Amino acid sequence: MRILFGLLLIILAPAPLVAQTTDGLRSQPFVFTHVTVIDATGASAKPDMTVVIIGDRITTLGKSRKVRVPANAQVVDATGKYLIPGLWDMHVHVFRNASQRPPNEYYFPLFIANGITGVRDMWTKLDKVAQVELWRKQFTERPGTVPRFGAVGTIVDGLPATWPNSDTVSTADEARRMVDTLKAGGVDFVKVYWNLSREAYFAIADQTKKQRIPFAGHVPISVSALEASDAGQRSIEHLDGISLACSTEEERLSKIKPSDLPPGKYQQQVFDTYDEQKCARLFSHFAKNSTWQVPTLSIFQRFNIDPNTLANDERLKYIPMAEREEWKRFITRLEKRTLEQNAQRRLQVAFKLIGGMRRAGVEFMAGTDLGNEYLYPGFSLHDELVLLVQAGLTSMEALQAATQNPAKFLGRLDSLGTIEKGKIADLVMLDANPLEDISNTRRINAVVVNGRYLPKEALQRMLAEVEATANRVKPR
The missing domain is CATH 2.30.40.10 (Urease, subunit C, domain 1)
Structure with missing residues (x-):
């Protein structure tokens, strides 16, 4: 490309x-x-x-x-x-680190044509930071050919790694050294991931404060959403761990591996034990701690769309042929309904969580998780804004989630x-x-x-x- x-x-x-x-x-x-x-x-x-x-x-x-x-x-x-x-997509994956293939540079004109002038990349490995700096230089020298890269982060996971080629740590000492290495290498934030141990996670939280670099991302299985907020995690992606933290059975369910149950059963148990008062206490922590939320509702919405509709989306014409062929595997899995048995309910719960957080004063940013199947560069950000309004945000609040709020989050609201x-x-x-x-x-x-x-x-x-x-x- x-x-x-x-x-x-x-x-x-x-x-x-x-x-x-x-x-x-x-x-x-x-x-x-x-x-x-x-x-x-x-x-x-x-x-x-x-x-x-x-x-x-x-x-x-x-x-x-x-x-x-x-x-x-x-x-x-x-x-x-x-x-x-100009709009921002605050959760994109320009680099294809899991497959070790070249970055998706075809995203850039699609971003610009859709009014997305800024992005936050959620998995930039150290050896790709130099490429980001070239793009940043290009942004100022040839405006309109690339978006503004507001921040780039590196995934740090535990063992076993969720994705191939992830940076992993097992101990607190390894976690601290990893933070130091990433800061020295020019990464803007550390992205925490699912399989981090408790000691590694809290070591990252402590060391990022010392290094004056934020950490954001998923809520590891070993940590609760409340603990993540209190530890200073700057943003939680995909509403990760929040529905579990709102469950009256959080302690019991947190000890179960979702993969140990039939597909969909774990989420069903989480949803069935939802407690609004427990949620309200959690959301007050989010508001007090300025724990931002990037719901990425578009990633959930894919499971609610008829496979034929996905397969015939007119925006597919902008996706390279080879990538389109790979996306067809998602259609096959979706038709078998092996990925998500509670898709509609999951989206409904997400809407409920967003409504509750909005009332509590929690702040949101718009992001798509671009890089996944049937998410379209630029186009899907507009879909995300529609979903945020369906979840209870006003049109102004949804617009701010893609404009004012990203600038505030990045410390760039002055400009x-x-x-x-x-x-x-x-x-x-x-x-x-x-x-x-x-x-x-x-x-x-x-x-x-x-x-x-x-x-x-x-x-x-x-x-x-x-x-x-x-x-x-x-x-x-």
Whole structure:
């Protein structure tokens, strides 16, 4: 897929862009006029606004009748359009470490075309950090060809490892040394995983504090969700361990391996013993400890979709042929219903958990777990926002989960995440109001990446080239 990068630069070239400086920033002001701004701060939509961008920054933001447009500016009349901050997918897997194959660079134009300007990669091994730094350099030098890599983390698991090629530790000393190694190697956070022992997990929690590097990820089998929150885990992915922590039978069930029971029986026992008061106590800890949640509802929703619908999804045309063939194995397993017997109930419980956490003041981020079958780069983030609203978030809260909240989580709210004067111009222009219907985030008219304007025509060319490359038969 590396050939796609050269092609992407070619197809972007004809777009009506103004001059760029050598560092990729615009040398001429760019202006949206008469646009409705949804700034993602929680404020109401602001109609008839003018937004002036110089370089990579929003320099002026105000009512169109009051803003003076620079004489040499490129101006887009955005009457009837809606401007939101660039979106983030806070749980992606760009690298394919388990199979040791090249990274999925075809994701990048699909991210941009879908308004995803930033990502958090959840499994970047040490030998891949240099590649991420190259992408970060490319982001500033050639905006619009790659997303912003806000953070990358490395999986640390116990034995046996859940995934091939994972970094593993068995003791507290090994765990501490691993944290030191990852910090020295340039990783942004440590991703804890299911099979970590208690001593290794709490050693990671302690050593990351000393090294001033966060840890996030799964809740290991050996640790409760409450303990994880109190230990300082920054985010919990997939609502991991939370339904168990809400069970009146948590102590008994935590000693059982789910694989020791028939498929679906373990989850059924967890769901049958759900206790709302126990949940409420847990959620108050999450809120007090600022334990963020990345529910990745899209990964659960796949099990509720008819196999024929999955197999005929029109977005498959953007997925490389070889990868599509691999995905068919998921369809086969789904048809046999061996993966998940309680799929619909699991999603219902997830919605209940999210509703309870929202009422308790727990904060959320949108993430998809991209890298799994039938999750689509960029597209699935919009599906995730719809699911978050179905779970009880307002449209504004769902939008914030993909804009303001990631910036806050990453410590970048001073420059990213909302539309305000002085902030970086990562923006998405929509044809319809996402506060009226969150699915309107799919109705993308233009994207601005680090100050570079990409109109609909450029985005459509990007999609067309990805499709052509994905369906190109390689010579034998």
